[in-house]
Amino acid sequence: MMPWFLAASLLLSIVGLYVAFFVAPTDFQQGESYRIIFIHVPAAWMSMFIYLVMAGWAGAGLVFNTRLSGMMARALAPTGAMFTFLALWTGALWGKPTWGTWWVWDARLTSELILLFLYIGFLSLTAAIEDERRADRAGAVLALVGVVNIPIIYFSVVWWNTLHQGASVSLKSAPKMATTMLIGMLLMALAFWMYSIAAALLRVRSIIREREPRAAAEV
Amino acid sequence: MQWGSWAEFWAMGGYGLYVWGSFAVTLLCMAGEMVSLISTERAARKHDGEKA
Numbered sequence: 001m002m003p004w005f006l007a008a009s010l011l012l013s014i015v016g017l018y019v020a021f022f023v024a025p026t027d028f029q030q031g032e033s034y035r036i037i038f039i040h041v042p043a044a045w046m047s048m049f050i051y052l053v054m055a056g057w058a059g060a061g062l063v064f065n066t067r068l069s070g071m072m073a074r075a076l077a078p079t080g081a082m083f084t085f086l087a088l089w090t091g092a093l094w095g096k097p098t099w100g101t102w103w104v105w106d107a108r109l110t111s112e113l114i115l116l117f118l119y120i121g122f123l124s125l126t127a128a129i130e131d132e133r134r135a136d137r138a139g140a141v142l143a144l145v146g147v148v149n150i151p152i153i154y155f156s157v158v159w160w161n162t163l164h165q166g167a168s169v170s171l172k173s174a175p176k177m178a179t180t181m182l183i184g185m186l187l188m189a190l191a192f193w194m195y196s197i198a199a200a201l202l203r204v205r206s207i208i209r210e211r212e213p214r215a216a217a218e219v
Numbered sequence: 220m221q222w223g224s225w226a227e228f229w230a231m232g233g234y235g236l237y238v239w240g241s242f243a244v245t246l247l248c249m250a251g252e253m254v255s256l257i258s259t260e261r262a263a264r265k266h267d268g269e270k271a
Contacts, residue, residue: 006253021228026221032232036241043245082248090241097237195249202256209263 002201009194016187024180036094037181041169042189044087046196047115048150050080054122055147058140068204070136071211073143074126075204079196081119087112099163107156108164111149118146132211 020038027034054076061069091109092102103109122139129135152159157166169175175182222228231238 022221026232031234033234033237035231035238039241039245079252082252086245086248089244093237093241097234195253199252199256202260206256206259206263 002198002205005194005198005201009191009198012187012191012194016184016191019180019184019187024184025178030098033094033097036090038184038188040087040090040094041185042192043083043090044112045189046192047080047084047087047112048153049193050076050083050196051115051118051143051150052147054080055143058136058143061136062140062144067133067212070133070140071204071207072200073122073136073139075200075207076196077119077122077126078203079199081116081123083192083196084112084116084119088116104163106162106164107160108153108162111153111156114149115146115153118142118149122146 016038020035024035024038026032054073057069057072057076060066061073088109091112095104096102122142125142126135126139129138156162157164168177169182169185229235229239
């Protein structure tokens with residue numbers, strides 16, 4: 001199944017990048033620098049979404065004591081951390097020409113940075129405990145506590161006066177951007193989504209192989 | 220098509236460093252992670268094949 005997700009991700013990226021650079025018009029305020037949006041927003045969405053899925057698996061592991069749950073949570077964490085880093089990195093490169101600074105301690109940026117620390121904390125905690133099942137449980141508690149940060153990131157631009165702009169896309173209102181821009185962004189978001197599934201499936205396979213060598217043959 | 224030439228495309232209206240800096244690092248991270256995952260998988264398969 002994994003190669004299909006990877007192929008879908010590649011295809012969606014190619015079409016998405018084409019729309020991003022050759023179809024979407026120049027922004028009348030920001031010029032061409034706005035094109036960073038096509039990876040910045042999808043990366044930020046994935047950083048939060050992967051965390052929720054990871055915490056969901058972790059929570060299921062605590063409640064039902066299933067072995068696969070902990071493995072899924074640990075398979076997702078590195079990819080989530082990578083997207084969090086990418087959201088911060090592309091945000092800095094967008095902030096410099098638009099705000100005149102790489103970084104400000106505003107609520108959106110700070111809570112996204114905390115998300116990166118949560119991922120790193122989860123990864124180091126689970127890596128530090130030798131007994132895998134205990135590591136899964138300890139990681140799950142950390143992941144679940146950290147969930148409070150997700151709505152804080154999401155609503156930070158509403159709750160506080162931030163330098164970061166409000167949402168351009170939401171479920172409640174019409175998108176505040178040109179249709180081609182929106183399509184490009186959604187295509188890239190789908191590409192990142194497929195990529196994440198492929199990465200998580202590959203990684204969970206190697207975790208299973210490591211922990212349960214006999215079961216791995218069946219995956 | 221909104222770019223007069225390839226030079227204009229790469230310049231990104233003067234924002235080349237920021238735009239390409241974002242896209243290049245994103246590509247490097249994602250491609251790097253995927254290559255490392257696939258090579259781990261291949262090595263494990265080869266190892267399993269030898270055992271069987």
